[in-house]
Amino acid sequence: MSEFIQNPDETKELLPRFRIFYVALTLAVIIFSIRLWYLQVLQGAELREFSEKNRIKQIKVAAPRGLMLDREGRILVENRPGFEAILSPQYIENLESVAAVVAPILGTEPEKVVQRVQRSRRQNGPYAAVRLKENLSRDEVFRLKRIRLDTPGLEIREAVMRSYPLRDNGAQLFGYVSEISKKQIPLYNELYKGVQFEQGDIVGKFGIEEILERDIRGENGYQYVQVDAFGRETVTQTPNVYGEQIKDRESIAGANVILTIDRDIQEAAWKTFSGEGRIGGVVAMKANGEVLAWISTPSFDPNDFAAGISAPVWSKLINDPFKPLRNKVIQDYFAPGSTFKALMAVAALQEKVITPTTLINCPGSLRFGNRDYHDHLRGGHGTITVFEALERSSNVFFYKMGISLGIEKMYNYIFPMGIGSKTGVELPREAAGLMPNSAWKRQAMGEEWQPGENLSNAIGQGFVQATPIQLAVSYLAIGTEGKVVRPFLIKKVADLEGKVLRETQPQVLRDLQEHQSTGVHIDAATFKTVKEGLRRVVQGSRGTARQIRIPGFEIAGKTGTAQVRGFAANDIYSKCENRPINQRHHGWFVGFAPADNPEIVVAALAEHSCHGSSGAGPVVHAIMNAYFSKHYPEKMAEAAKQQKGAPAAPAPAPVEGE
């Protein structure tokens, strides 16, 4: 009998009903077991990985970018340590409230913070950290640290800031850096094969920063830290599982770049060119092609980009009619104007159209076809040789050369001198300019070459177009009696220990005294004659650029004016200065010194300055002055002593079309 007191009638009938519960219990245990087996055994490894990813945060330690130094090792572009404020959107619970606390500290509007985070979320996804502000002040760091614990997602990171001590000076040359966007990552990975770009990377977007990205960027380091669900770094008793496998990796600084630039010359050039509000491009080169100075104005401050450029600054830059983001030394091409006459003289002499002693009658105008071709001097220059023609910049002389030579012969000589093809300097997006011939015209315009066009092109006003750097190269070829060099900016790339990784050797692309692909060559005697003509432009008593002389050194060069638009015959003599600025002519000056055996060549394009002599000439003067003062101080001092008392050369009155 049972040991229990049970009322059989009452409870016995219940016994079979208990089966339901045993079945339910068994089912529950089976379901749980299967599910737990599935999660913990079958998916266990994968889910363990997920939990590791949850708590291990990889922190990128950006490598300091390589420095840019000038030819004497002086800083052109450097890095500064700083703090930056970062927001990790995935940890933010309420963006508006975070923005409301953070914005006043950073001195901005909460709406701007919200906008910035939302834009980053759209562009870069929810997991990309958003830089709120770089280069935080001590006070900002202190105040941010106080709200840090109550503001999940907010971080203060040490950062390396790119710094451009020359600011606007040379901005188009050095370029700028900014944060890579999500869209750019695949493009950059494709462009710089072998480098893995990541979100948040600071990359070069312009100038040397861009072209040497691979060398300058270095290698990012990584730190692995444990974080909690709110992104806060946390120490627990658990060993860092990843830490045993993946060690923190130090960043490797990028290679330094030694440029051919001379900071002294660069600053002297900037001072005269930009200081006097000029617009345009200037390039100064040594005879072997090493660029000493490179100016393009108006300019911009690349430091603005490093800190994340603001919308108003950016829109001001891209809407500026004078295009601060254009690298005018290689991208602006205009009619070379009278600077082209030196190249014409080379062709005419070598083609024996004239000899150095040939006298040509140059009246105030020349009738050709049914049109009058004017000189800028109403009364003409009389009967002159090629020397006077260059010195006084006679138009009629070179109209006659154009008629005699024809465009094909002009092309055969002048194209090899560097007009109409890229010089090959390292910077990207260089314009080729244009040296026309009849084949070009047929192809480009579907028309035959007109004989009258020989005249306009002969004085550099037709189709022909050149960049400042092309004119520097071609004038240097005259000065060196035939050497066409490749201009270059990057002297060396060296690692931190100073080991040279790459070095650029000066390169002579062509020697014009040898046979060229266009079937011509140019004798040294020809060059000597033209050099003498160019010397007289500055040193001669009636030269158009007498005011740029430097005591003790002889400069050879040529002024030029690029007409912004054609003018009616009766308008030619109207004053350029009376026109609106965007209709004024561009002034050129290209020169080298010393005249007989040049060390330096300078080409300056002063846009809308009306005259080459007054617009561009003083810049060339300042650069050469800086160069010779630096390298020949005794000679300069001595010459200055002798000059004392002697009257300075009177400045010639600027004339149209000189």
Added chain:
Amino acid sequence: MADVGLHVEQRTIFKKIDWNLVFVILALNVIGLMNLFSATHGPHSLDVQPLFVKQLIFLATGWTLFFVITFVEYTIVSRIAYFVYFANLGAVLYVTFFGRVALGAQRWIDLGFFSYQPSETMKLAMIMVLAKALSSRSVSGAGMGIRQLALPLVLMLIPFGLVVEQPDLGTGLMIAAISGSMMIFMKIRKAILAVVISLGLIAIPVAWEFVLRDYQKNRVINFLSPTNDPKGSGYNSIQSKIAVGSGRLVGKGFQKGTQSQLEFLPERHTDFIYSVLSEEHGLIGSLGTVGLFAVLFVIGLRIASTARDKFGALLAVGVLCYIFWHMFVNIGMVIGILPIVGVPLPLLSYGGSSMLTTMTGLGLVSSVAYRRYLF
């Protein structure tokens, strides 16, 4: 049979207590406390640390209740069942309209020392009153018809309606599940069962349209596709599954569960306490705990099946259903086979109402066990 009495000894009080029941509860207490300690002592857990000591106090109170009730003649329960039921209903009514709002629902009465949640004790009152109502029914024959079901159904639907109104759908469903299980245990006519099931199926879309709040709908949607919004409302479900799975076979070790210690798990000391256990103690700990619950149920069912009377059996069955459904829904939610429902895991989750209700219920089971013996 005449000499049988010679062999029967008078059982001592000590021997009448079902010690198996006591030990299995103690075993679950040990696991529960250890696990709660881990869950409340993470690197950033200063705010929840005092809860461990509070839980110890609840537990001590719970055991006191357990033993007091063990020695109480449970027929008294039968006599006071309706009183308890209506008193509790009053409290539920009160919180439904005046209670403290937390997590978007009105559930608590603030008592200073702890917040009393009447809907939790309502479950127990429900069990008592249903045990009384159903004990007069017979399971012989085809089962209960409409007339016999009317009273139990009304007793169930009043608190159910109030709790859903709070809104606390989880507790409402618990009340329905426990009551339903007890009624099915007492056998319901097949035709009626079929009608009820079809009505339930029809009720789902109706409830979706008119009863469920947006957050409740979201929970169901997220259960069906949790990756929809991994950082939003699907977050809990995903993080819980990661915690459980990452425990693998033996777990990450005591206090070494990164998901719980680093607060990736929400509500880790209450509703998601089982993920902490699974993460730190792996398949062995998870299944071991389920196994202990199974042992508790088997012991409880044996007590119920040997109860002195129908009321005792129904009372024990009701308490077991209470623990079973809470366990099933809570663990089911944690391991991702059920939607997120705010239901505590008996004996493991932090919470005074749950702990005291569970221990009182188990005290009743113990009392039923105690009263089985003739001598």
